[in-house]
């Protein structure tokens with residue numbers, strides 16, 4: 001799985017399938033259901049820590065589901081596998097605003113919806129009208145409204161036993177130059193703050209209410225700490241980076257150390273933003 005995650009960490013999956021379209025996806029799900037084979041869904045792998053034992057059963061990757069259509073003036077229907085970069089560049093060309101917050105956020109639309117990915121400029125919650133998913137329990141499709149998705153800060157109620165297929169987004173007219181300026185501002189700000197060079201999966205922990213995970217981790221002296229090739233980045237304490245051949249166990253040791261020290265010194269329980277999947 002290290003080939004399919006931005007952290008470049010993770011043991012082998014028994015099988016890894018990129019479904020080209022919904023029909024293929026439904027066929028895979030029906031077959032796995034009939035054979036009793038477990039299924040795990042991944043998108044762009046930019047928020048994933050896959051454990052060293054890998055993943056049993058079939059990993060269903062949605063990154064090859066790539067339709068993107070402007071169906072009405074301000075309304076866009078986008079498949080789960082479309083990258084956030086492609087989505088942003090397309091709506092920019094169409095002079096539709098609302099997705100500027102995606103500037104510099106990697107990953108796919110499916111993962112973005114599950115995570116309610118966002119920045120200080122906004123999040124998926126703000127633009128999502130509905131989400132269509134395929135249930136892994138019976139192979140049926142379900143459509144949820146924005147309210148039913150129950151988007152929260154870096155999360156949603158989209159169930160783990162469903163594959164997100166597509167979403168309908170409602171945007172608004174905005175001149176191209178204005179969108180480009182806002183996105184460039186966000187990208188510049190990110191460039192200043194984010195660690196460069198090493199493999200990573202963005203923020204490790206969610207920010208606790210009224211504080212920053214990075215500030216708390218830095219205050220307990222973890223910046224620059226290494227376990228094997230895993231490091232709490234000297235540039236940003238809430239980014240743990242892989243300098244080459246780090247194991248998931250190394251990253252998890254850093255995660256445990258950060259949690260324990262922040263709890264002991266600040267009484268704050270850090271909550272992972274990364275999704276950890278697979279077996280030890």
Ligand SMILES: Cc1cc2nc3c(=O)[nH]c(=O)nc-3n(C[C@H](O)[C@H](O)[C@H](O)COP(=O)(O)OP(=O)(O)OC[C@H]3O[C@@H](n4cnc5c(N)ncnc54)[C@H](O)[C@@H]3O)c2cc1C
Pocket residue numbers: 006041042043044045046047048062080104105106107108109110111112113114115116117118119154162163164165200201202203275
């Ligand atoms: C350099 C860098 C910067 C980042 N900056 C930000 C940021 O500013 N803001 C932010 O919010 N995040 C940020 N992230 C984290 C990450 O980009 C987001 O969480 C992103 O939305 C994850 O999308 P993905 O497709 O890569 O999902 P994955 O990492 O593949 O999966 C994430 C979760 O979504 C589920 N999932 C993925 N696709 C589907 C699907 N089709 N159906 C059902 N479940 C699915 C997975 O099972 C998993 O639980 C950053 C990451 C990196 C590497």
